[in-house]
Amino acid sequence: MNYKPDENTLIAYLYGELDGKEQEKLAQYFQEHPEELKHVQALAQARVIMGAVNDKEVIAPPVFMDDQSHGRPLWQTTTVRWVTGMAASFLFLMVAAKLIGMEIYYSRGEARITFGKKQGVAQTDAVSRLTVDQVQTMISSSLVENNEFIAARWADNQRKLDESIRHRLDVNSKKTEDMIRSFVDGLQNENLRSMKDYLQLSSAEQKKYVESLLVDFSKYLQEQRNQDLTLFQTRMSSMERNTDQFKQETEQILSGIISSSAGKKENNY
Amino acid sequence: MHSDTLIARARDGDKNAQGKLVQLWYKRIYNYSYKFFFDHDLAMEAAQKTFISMHRNVGGLQDCGKFKSWLYTIAVNYCREELRKNKSNRSLSLHDLRPGEGEDSYRWEESRNRSENPESQLRHAELSDLLQKCLTELPQEQREVVIMKEYEGLKFREIADVLNISENTVKSRMYYALDELKRILDRKKITKESIGYEL
Numbered sequence: 001m002n003y004k005p006d007e008n009t010l011i012a013y014l015y016g017e018l019d020g021k022e023q024e025k026l027a028q029y030f031q032e033h034p035e036e037l038k039h040v041q042a043l044a045q046a047r048v049i050m051g052a053v054n055d056k057e058v059i060a061p062p063v064f065m066d067d068q069s070h071g072r073p074l075w076q077t078t079t080v081r082w083v084t085g086m087a088a089s090f091l092f093l094m095v096a097a098k099l100i101g102m103e104i105y106y107s108r109g110e111a112r113i114t115f116g117k118k119q120g121v122a123q124t125d126a127v128s129r130l131t132v133d134q135v136q137t138m139i140s141s142s143l144v145e146n147n148e149f150i151a152a153r154w155a156d157n158q159r160k161l162d163e164s165i166r167h168r169l170d171v172n173s174k175k176t177e178d179m180i181r182s183f184v185d186g187l188q189n190e191n192l193r194s195m196k197d198y199l200q201l202s203s204a205e206q207k208k209y210v211e212s213l214l215v216d217f218s219k220y221l222q223e224q225r226n227q228d229l230t231l232f233q234t235r236m237s238s239m240e241r242n243t244d245q246f247k248q249e250t251e252q253i254l255s256g257i258i259s260s261s262a263g264k265k266e267n268n269y
Numbered sequence: 270m271h272s273d274t275l276i277a278r279a280r281d282g283d284k285n286a287q288g289k290l291v292q293l294w295y296k297r298i299y300n301y302s303y304k305f306f307f308d309h310d311l312a313m314e315a316a317q318k319t320f321i322s323m324h325r326n327v328g329g330l331q332d333c334g335k336f337k338s339w340l341y342t343i344a345v346n347y348c349r350e351e352l353r354k355n356k357s358n359r360s361l362s363l364h365d366l367r368p369g370e371g372e373d374s375y376r377w378e379e380s381r382n383r384s385e386n387p388e389s390q391l392r393h394a395e396l397s398d399l400l401q402k403c404l405t406e407l408p409q410e411q412r413e414v415v416i417m418k419e420y421e422g423l424k425f426r427e428i429a430d431v432l433n434i435s436e437n438t439v440k441s442r443m444y445y446a447l448d449e450l451k452r453i454l455d456r457k458k459i460t461k462e463s464i465g466y467e468l
Binding site: 045054 | 291299312316403420425443448454460
């Protein structure tokens with residue numbers, strides 16, 4: 001049998017991709033050529049060893065950016081947005097001008113912007129016909145009038161201010177008096193209450209003190225009596241002991257005398 | 270991982286669906302790129318370019334069922350492009366400048382499972398890095414196949430679609446890749462037993 005597997009077959013065997021018939025043929029070949037089997041086993045071992053390579057941890061970019069603008073609606077394009085914005089601003093200005101009644105004139109090198117009621121433009125003709133003296137007189141009279149008006153206004157304001165100050169002072173002084181009065185009343189009431197409380201407290205405490213003093217005195221008397229009694233008892237017992245001792249000594253003396261007299265009698269005999 | 274409806278919505282220009290696809294696939298594409306380069310910055314670059322390209326071209330995707338292969342095709346192309354650029358302009362990432370040893374190593378912080386014993390985490394991370402280095406020693410064509418098959422779980426048919434080669438060529442590359450890996454592991458004296466001891 002001259003069957004010799006090529007490297008493709010051996011790799012297919014290594015990865016378990018051979019069909020049954022091919023596998024049998026290869027098994028028979030390995031029986032006849034154990035060195036080939038050993039080689040394939042070594043390759044398998046190399047695979048196992050290389051399997052110890054780890055994957056590296058990596059974080060995918062969170063946002064996927066797209067800078068191409070295909071598929072964008074027409075109304076979202078920059079040009080349309082600019083034109084729409086400008087048109088909207090112009091329309092807004094026109095509406096606002098209409099509402100506040102604004103008008104703009106330009107005639108004979110003079111530009112005018114008016115708001116509200118339209119003013120006559122023809123006045124300029126009348127003004128241009130006046131002489132310098134007339135204008136001066138008009139200015140002077142206007143100034144005098146203005147001064148008088150200002151003076152009258154100033155006097156009036158002064159008077160009103162004085163009245164206001166006086167009124168404020170009255171009101172404030174009245175308020176101050178009321179405040180002081182209420183404060184003094186409050187203070188008096190507070191003092192009165194404090195005094196009353198103090199006296200009540202003081203009398204109650206004094207009573208308690210005297211009571212405790214009396215109780216203490218009776219206790220003292222009792223204690224004194226007890227001590228006297230103890231002293232008396234002690235002295236009595238002391239006297240008793242002395243008496244007993246005296247009795248014993250007397251008895252001893254007597255017995256001594258008796259024994260000595262008895263001895264003398266015997267000697268005499 | 271997701272339904273065809275999500276891909277169809279993304280294809281029709283639904284930004285939320287596209288965002289959702291990014292959330293679902295970012296980790297996979299990043300990890301494919303990371304294993305390909307063994308460099309965080311290059312992997313981030315390739316992953317970001319892949320998803321920007323996905324966003325721009327998903328409208329032209331004919332078959333929603335081929336989204337996975339299509340996405341990996343983009344990722345593979347960007348990885349190859351970055352590798353070409355990187356070959357002509359070699360630079361060292363600050364990340365890899367001085368990994369340190371033991372507790373000083375940033376790999377301690379990178380370790381995956383925080384509930385594990387810290388020492389075990391560190392060993393696991395260092396072992397993972399060691400094996401990744403072995404992977405980078407493979408030729409580019411073999412590395413692509415190994416990563417897609419072993420870590421991304423693609424079928425041989427899908428890998429063939431991604432790389433636009435025949436299924437047999439994929440299997441052949443896989444065989445030689447495993448053979449080469451075995452040689453590299455033997456040279457570095459990394460065995461199944463030593464791995465078991467480390468873990």
